[in-house]
Amino acid sequence: MSGRVKVPGFHVEIDARDVTPDVLSEPGLDGGETSISRYVQAHAAGDDRLVALPTFVKRGFRHRCVLVRADSPLRSFDQLACARIDLTGWPDSGNTWTRALIRAGGVDLSGIEWRVGPLAAGAVGTERLSNRPLPPNVSAMAEGESLARELAAGRLDAILTSFMPPEFFTPESRFRHLLDDHPAAERAYWAATGFVPGIHLVTLKRDVVEVHPELPAVLLAGLEASKRHWLGRRRLLADTPRPGCCTPSPSRPKSSARTGCRTTVTGRHALGSSGLRRRDRVGSVNGGQAGVPVGLITTHSASGGPGRHLPHALGRRPRRTRRKGSPPAHS
Incomplete structure (x- = not known):
């Protein structure tokens, strides 16, 4: 300062x-x-x-925070119904906003199989479940597992993360954004709501x-x-x-x-x-x-x-x- x-x-x-x-x-x-x-x-x-x-x-904006495999057929939020999705923290503000986007796409969140864990092996994650009761379809990943590894192996449909795994920025990345044009979706969100989602205050x-x-x-x-x-x-x-x-x-x-x-x-x-x-x-x-x-x-x-x-x-x-x-x- x-x-x-x-x-x-x-x-x-x-x-x-x-x-x-x-x-x-x-x-x-x-x-x-x-x-x-x-x-x-x-x-x-x-x-x-x-x-x-x-x-x-x-x-x-959170439209860019949903990743799928590069060869995934999924291209929109409404296609995530009954999906297997891992995320980096359940009560986190960013992931809460992202789940709201999925719900706004017409998806019943109770039908999704959620797991909470670290983005990369050895990082924090499983302790970010919640100190409050969780829905029955939310669980912790097994120790040693990570979102990036599980998605790359095809054992997940998508992951929610605020930060991209390092591989995402490489030419041979196995990951891509769920939305092909997330900037356009974010501009539309701004036009409809008039605000940028708040994460920390x-x-x-x-x-x-x-x-x-x-x-x-x-x-x-x-x-x-x-x-x-x-x-x-x-x-x-x-x-x-x-x-x-x-x-x-x-x-x-x-x-x-x-x-x-x-x-x-x-x-x-x-x-x-x-x-x-x-x-x-x-x-x-x-x-x-x-x-x-x-x-x-x-x-x-x-x-x-x-x-x-x-x-x-x-x-x-x-x-x-x-x-x-x-x-x-x-x-």
Whole structure:
């Protein structure tokens, strides 16, 4: 964090984490980045210990997150009825949105044989079932199995995953997207709904909000300001194509026309999706696979109080400064 965006009345620190934290299980946290699915489930069950802010540090369309074998006859969601589908986590926000897409395609989810496991052998997965009762057609994969291996072997019809297996990006990949034109499907979804599915949001512990009721509003304003700052930096640093540069000409072949129109930001000015500039020691969700930097915000009110942390999509680590009269950060 460059320090240009202030949160009046509070000292804010940002640090990096590889995995989204469980806010409620860590006494040193004021709040943090939280799965929207887990937040909604807890709230529906009467657990209101977290207060959600209407700001998302991770969003994304899910039409691209269903993979099948390259030789599969399946091409649409409605063809997944009674299928064998493995996924990387049952309560995960992304997979919840993807199951909603399948259901919207007219498929009865109770007729699908679901298994939960890791995308690749040795990765996390089976512990991401749920701490709540599961449908009877959901089970865990056997130890040592993985989604990619099972799909490649033809023992599955499809897999749901936020991140593509490495093989997917190779010319000889045995996998492809279920939808032939998922970008068109995502544009249609946007036109019909008007939103991009939210995956992670920012939450605060309710007991912190009760002590500092002004914190949600000023923190939200700070997050929105950081987004505007990032957009401004992006426009400044991005390559802007000249009018007509995307039109191939005899002197400019199609390949160079595509390259000339690509928006690129490189080097130390590369931007994270949070609106804050990135630095090397910045972690990402799931060990960097998500491409969305995750950080921790530590707040100190002007009147003092212990140093605590609030995860937020991170661009750059903060300067270790504090409001005059406030105590130093605690680790």
